Amino acid sequence: MxxxxxxxxxxxxxxxxxxxxxxxxxxxxxxxxxxxxxxxxxxxxxxxxxxxxxxxxxxxxxxxxxxxxxxxxxxxxxxxxxxxxxxxxxxxxxxxxxxxxxxxxxxxxxxxxxxxxxxxxxxxxxxxxxxxxxxxxxxxxxxxxxxxxxxxxxxxxMWWAALRRDGAHLRAIDELARPLRERGKLDELDGVAARCLRMHPAAAPAAPATCACLALRAEARMHARNAAGALRDAESARERCPEQTSTRAVLAEALAVAGRPERAEAEARAALEEGGDPSRLRYALAIALERAGRLAEARAEADRAIDAGAGRKAQLLAGALAILAGDLDGAKARLTPLAEKDPSDAEVLYNLALIADKRGDYNGARQGYLAALKADPRSADARYNLALLTFRAGIVEESRHHVRKFLDAFPDDPRGSQLAQTTGTPLGTTGGGALPPRSDARQAPHEPAASSGPR
Incomplete structure (x- = not known):
């Protein structure tokens, strides 16, 4: 200046x-x-x-x-x-x-x-x-x-007061959301977005506050694995404020998690050419490439996002992509600093447990999955993998305990019936006795968590 x-x-x-x-x-x-x-x-x-x-x-x-x-x-x-x-x-x-x-x-x-x-x-x-x-x-x-x-x-x-007084204060919205992102408390982003939208209920259709609040709610819904709701909010924010590259980054990510990787890639690349925030856009691009099955390119973009200043989500994605590529040492190197920063980060704990699982470290994997479940009892993948891990180790009763927990907590998850059949766990009082194990009882554990919404 x-x-x-x-x-x-x-x-x-x-x-x-x-x-x-x-x-x-x-x-x-x-x-x-x-x-x-x-x-x-x-x-x-x-x-x-x-x-x-x-x-x-x-x-x-x-x-x-x-x-x-x-x-x-x-x-x-x-x-x-x-x-x-x-x-x-x-x-x-x-x-x-x-x-x-x-x-x-x-x-x-x-x-x-x-x-x-x-x-x-x-x-x-x-x-x-x-x-x-x-x-x-x-x-x-x-x-x-x-x-x-x-x-x-x-x-x-002070930031809430700034936002209340001026709905165009995008810095205030970012400052209110950043601590939650840094501490991994993404569940609370929805509350910030809702309060922001309530502050300006009569905002004009193209009001920056409305756009930023919608983009924030889209981010919260992605974390909650509500891909359809996230995409609706992201598209609405993009339509109202096309000049805001931050809304384009959220839209690119929402498109990727909603199963539209081609459009997500196009949106992210166009925003990068216009000078948008490379940390967020390259992260969104990495997700789009990962969903398109272009894992090597996705891993390179995740690394670029981290180099550009992206935080936890990009590091978590880079670790997940390294696991998928079989680079377990590289994955652990990415994830360990996150675990040291926040020992209760459920997704990081899950991925570290998965690394131990893939290495045949039963105790490390079991303790890791249990720690992930303690941090987040809603971690269906951790419960699923824990049931398989204990079954493969021959600890059948513990395995069936985790299967029942899985069925109770996630009744709509299609993996439940297959998991019950694999481990010979009764499906309920009307389901008859224990089913015999199937030949695919040694199926692979579930994929790593990448903090990028539903697949």
């Missing part, structure tokens, strides 16, 4: 922060970049210069120590605002975190100037008014800051 534009941005944000220090709920905790940055910067520079000039004029006019102290405190407050705008930006945003550092000298300046004005114009007969004016101003400041304490004490609440 040219230095003049950088200066204009800092001045605009400094004025924004000064206003927040006066009334923390009047403006967004993190302002959006101004469209006319030069004009905004010029107006902000004028407003700040006017405040400084008036304070200097006031101090010169009164010629009292109190007035000079008030003017000096105001200069300190505005200097603090400019410094805070330099610090609270980019990854350190939102800007409202700097309110306290500006509010203390600013309200002290206002109280001191009010006392100086009272001393000058109310005369000696009102000698107690000077203290009263200062106390009144400080009290107002305390009320303002105390009322905003819940907001100013939480970065999450």
């Amino acid at each position: 040219p230095w003049l534009a950088e200066l204009a941005l800092h001045l605009s944000r400094a004025l924004h922060l000064v206003i927040l220090a006066v009334a923390p709920t009047w403006l967004s905790p993190e302002p959006l970049p101004a469209g006319a940055l030069a004009l905004s910067g010029a107006l902000s520079a004028g407003a700040l210069a006017a405040a400084l000039g008036l304070s200097a004029w006031f101090a010169a006019r009164l010629e009292t120590r109190l007035a000079r102290n008030g003017a000096a405190l105001l200069w300190i407050a505005i200097t603090a605002a400019i410094v805070a705008t330099i610090y609270y930006r980019g990854p350190r945003a939102p800007l409202a975190q700097g309110v306290v550092f500006v509010a203390v000298p600013l309200w002290a300046a206002l109280a001191t100037l009010a006392a100086a004005a009272t001393e000058r114009w109310l005369g000696s007969s009102f000698k107690h008014r000077r203290m009263g004016a200062a106390i009144a101003v400080i009290g107002l400041g305390v009320v303002q800051l105390r009322g905003a304490a819940p907001l100013l004490g939480s970065r999450e609440q």
Whole structure:
């Protein structure tokens, strides 16, 4: 950014922060970049210069120590605002975190100037008014800051406030969703998306907030293995905001998990050519290629996504693709850091157990599948593989226990009846006795988890 534009941005944000220090709920905790940055910067520079000039004029006019102290405190407050705008930006945003550092000298300046004005114009007969004016101003400041304490004490609440005030605040949506993605709590994304959509129920059809919220809900539905719902949301977001490459990345991923890899590939490649986020788009492209059966290409794209900054999902996909390619050492190298970062990540635990299973490590595989089930009792693949693992090891009763658990938890899974027949487990009280094992009792365990929705 040219230095003049950088200066204009800092001045605009400094004025924004000064206003927040006066009334923390009047403006967004993190302002959006101004469209006319030069004009905004010029107006902000004028407003700040006017405040400084008036304070200097006031101090010169009164010629009292109190007035000079008030003017000096105001200069300190505005200097603090400019410094805070330099610090609270980019990854350190939102800007409202700097309110306290500006509010203390600013309200002290206002109280001191009010006392100086009272001393000058109310005369000696009102000698107690000077203290009263200062106390009144400080009290107002305390009320303002105390009322905003819940907001100013939480970065999450600041981002919600920014989104509530401005539905086009895509950064706020991303900041609210990112911690959930990083901690693997993707189930909670749907709640964020729902709250976001409730904030702007009357948004115009092409409102950016609506598009971003729909894209977020599509991501949540993919995690919930609702491919049809995810695709509907992703297509709606893409139709409403075709210029947003982030919605195109979600659409490409939704198309892939919905069984349309060709269209998914085309969407991802087109968005990459237009300069979209390579970490998300290359991840979506890797899923599309994997669903198309082009595993070597998919693995290369997953590696490119990771190199571009993609996080857990891309690393999990790269590990799954390595397992499918028979590169168990490579898969473990990809997955182990994820397990160290989050020891309760069910999908990572499942894939590590699968690696042990493929290596013939019975104890490692069994403990891994059990750990995956403890982390996520809904892991049908872990329960399925655990039933097969114990059956192959000749521990038939434990195997049938897991088969019954599988049938109870996933009654609609078509693998259940085959698993029962393979292990000789009764299908229920009306199903007769135990079925004899079939010749395919040593069938392979289920495929690795890739965090990319239903297949």
